[in-house]
Amino acid sequence: MVRCLGGLSFYSLLVIFLIHILSSIHFRWEEERSTDGSKWKFLEHKGPVLAPPYEPLPGHVRFFYDGKLLRLSAPAEEVATFFAKMLDHEYTTKEMFRKNFYKDWRKEMTSEEKSKITDINKCNFTEMSEYFKAQSEARKQMSKDEKLKIKEENERILQEYGFCVMDNHKERIGNFRIEPPGLFRGRGDHPKMGMLKRRIRPEDIIINCSKDSKHPKPPQGTRWKEVRHDNKVTWLVSWTENIQGSIKYIMLNPSSRIKGEKDWQKYETARRLKKCVERLRAQYREDWKSKEMRVRQRAVALYFIDKLALRAGNEKEEGETADTVGCCSLRVEHIKLYPKMDDQEYVVEFDFLGKDSIRYYNKMPVEKRVFKNLQLFLENKQPEDDLFDRLNTSILNKHLQELMDGLTAKVFRTYNASITLQQQLKELTSPDESIPAKILSYNRANRAVAILCNHQRAAPKTFEKSMQNLQTKIDEKQKQLSATRKQLKGAKTEHKASHDDRSKKKAVQRTEEQLMKLQMQATDREENKQIALGTSKLNYLDPRISVAWVKKWDVPMEKIYNKTQREKFAWAIDMAEEDYEF
Numbered sequence: 001m002v003r004c005l006g007g008l009s010f011y012s013l014l015v016i017f018l019i020h021i022l023s024s025i026h027f028r029w030e031e032e033r034s035t036d037g038s039k040w041k042f043l044e045h046k047g048p049v050l051a052p053p054y055e056p057l058p059g060h061v062r063f064f065y066d067g068k069l070l071r072l073s074a075p076a077e078e079v080a081t082f083f084a085k086m087l088d089h090e091y092t093t094k095e096m097f098r099k100n101f102y103k104d105w106r107k108e109m110t111s112e113e114k115s116k117i118t119d120i121n122k123c124n125f126t127e128m129s130e131y132f133k134a135q136s137e138a139r140k141q142m143s144k145d146e147k148l149k150i151k152e153e154n155e156r157i158l159q160e161y162g163f164c165v166m167d168n169h170k171e172r173i174g175n176f177r178i179e180p181p182g183l184f185r186g187r188g189d190h191p192k193m194g195m196l197k198r199r200i201r202p203e204d205i206i207i208n209c210s211k212d213s214k215h216p217k218p219p220q221g222t223r224w225k226e227v228r229h230d231n232k233v234t235w236l237v238s239w240t241e242n243i244q245g246s247i248k249y250i251m252l253n254p255s256s257r258i259k260g261e262k263d264w265q266k267y268e269t270a271r272r273l274k275k276c277v278e279r280l281r282a283q284y285r286e287d288w289k290s291k292e293m294r295v296r297q298r299a300v301a302l303y304f305i306d307k308l309a310l311r312a313g314n315e316k317e318e319g320e321t322a323d324t325v326g327c328c329s330l331r332v333e334h335i336k337l338y339p340k341m342d343d344q345e346y347v348v349e350f351d352f353l354g355k356d357s358i359r360y361y362n363k364m365p366v367e368k369r370v371f372k373n374l375q376l377f378l379e380n381k382q383p384e385d386d387l388f389d390r391l392n393t394s395i396l397n398k399h400l401q402e403l404m405d406g407l408t409a410k411v412f413r414t415y416n417a418s419i420t421l422q423q424q425l426k427e428l429t430s431p432d433e434s435i436p437a438k439i440l441s442y443n444r445a446n447r448a449v450a451i452l453c454n455h456q457r458a459a460p461k462t463f464e465k466s467m468q469n470l471q472t473k474i475d476e477k478q479k480q481l482s483a484t485r486k487q488l489k490g491a492k493t494e495h496k497a498s499h500d501d502r503s504k505k506k507a508v509q510r511t512e513e514q515l516m517k518l519q520m521q522a523t524d525r526e527e528n529k530q531i532a533l534g535t536s537k538l539n540y541l542d543p544r545i546s547v548a549w550v551k552k553w554d555v556p557m558e559k560i561y562n563k564t565q566r567e568k569f570a571w572a573i574d575m576a577e578e579d580y581e582f
Helices: 010-032 075-086 095-107 111-116 128-141 144-161 257-287 295-307 367-379 393-403 407-429 433-452 463-493 496-525 536-538 543-553 565-568 570-575
Strands: 163-166 169-172 204-206 224-228 237-241 248-249 335-341 344-354 359-365
Touching: 075 095, 075 128, 144 163, 169 257, 169 367, 224 463, 248 543, 257 393, 257 407, 257 570, 295 359, 295 367, 295 393, 295 407, 335 367, 344 367, 367 463, 407 433, 407 543, 433 496, 433 536, 433 543, 536 565, 543 570, 565 570
Parallel strands: 204 224
Antiparallel strands: 163 169, 204 237, 237 248, 335 344, 344 359
């Protein structure tokens, strides 16, 4: 017999209690947020896992110079192996890559090696390359027991180094392993490609933890660069890499409480922009007519950031050589104006290197007043002169803060990416589509965002081969379908039992579905050849849009988000309902 309390049954009270618990989970971020800017009170961890020391090559693996055997010193040999491992990659054919590698390699050589090795084109890395290929193949051929031992060791390391304690919470750490030395690749035609990424040693590393915690111990005979106790930041370990002088961090896993809160805040800021974006657009349109040139330049730049999702373009660090630009640092040579092009009026052509040296090329019709302003900005300037000579990122960001608290160029990028995904999903998704067709629609919506944000990539090296394999599967499935249809037709002609007839129909239907799925995969893969979907999905798209779409159309979550992404967006998966609107 169920007792009642105040007219409520025990089960009703239980439901209310569970709702209360879930609500507290949703909003515990606000409850636990500190007012003094501190991110934690207690932080304890084991520190990073350093890259293993270099193991010299076995004696039978040789290096030849100008056709003659040459034994290398350990430091020179190690750097040579980095090149050998990439020998089949197109990077090692690029002049800039080879030039930078050779320059840094010589720094690791003995004086004798320097005197002998004077031309990279006379170097023969073939035996080294073949050795590493054989090693890779041997790993693939390992027995189950061998693989299990490696898995168990990785799990032991994970349990020891992969978690920290932060304010009584056991939190997963992101990548707790320090990246091993190697050759820098970069994206696009990066001017530093091929340079040596040096080994990170304990003396390079700053540890961050609380004073009252058990501090991480460096390897025996070494010391950390510094141990600090800064609770205003969330990183655990930091160091400065040698290629671009940027600071690298070990941080909490994306699925952690702090990371989830930061994500949620980011998308809520973009949603706040949605409420006032039309007012801001009206404002910058009005500013196109300003008597002050600085105001006009700022307004046109903001128009480009809004419409093209351009990055603001931060000032470069001292010594940075890559000629990359953003909106505020565009030069005269980066744009061309066409009063008329292909039946469109007032067209602007953009051509410049953006972040990571990825080329940005676009032709865009603009409003007449924008075009006229650009003509004005170009007057009496040389190609190397700044387009917006009275604007920089600091000025722009100060103005954006005045327009809306927390507003930056990146918020515009997040807003436009998310709103584009939501609009595209509404336009592309049909209720009558199969699950594979819906997934294709989702990826097409995601591609529209990636194109807007200029998230490009080179076609994968294995693309052609994988497409050929997929086409072979499609051809075989079409033959199978043809044979199954003939069997069904034969069954009908011979008036066989209706049960047999139904089986044949089901077989045809199943084969048709399998063929359609393969064809969808081929279309998706072809369209995705030079587009990187992951960046926008991880950084610019409110995950609640995707979660709502998945729930509305009964698409399996794992078809949209992989395991890592599901962990990162656990807060959105828990929170968003199918009627969520960005």
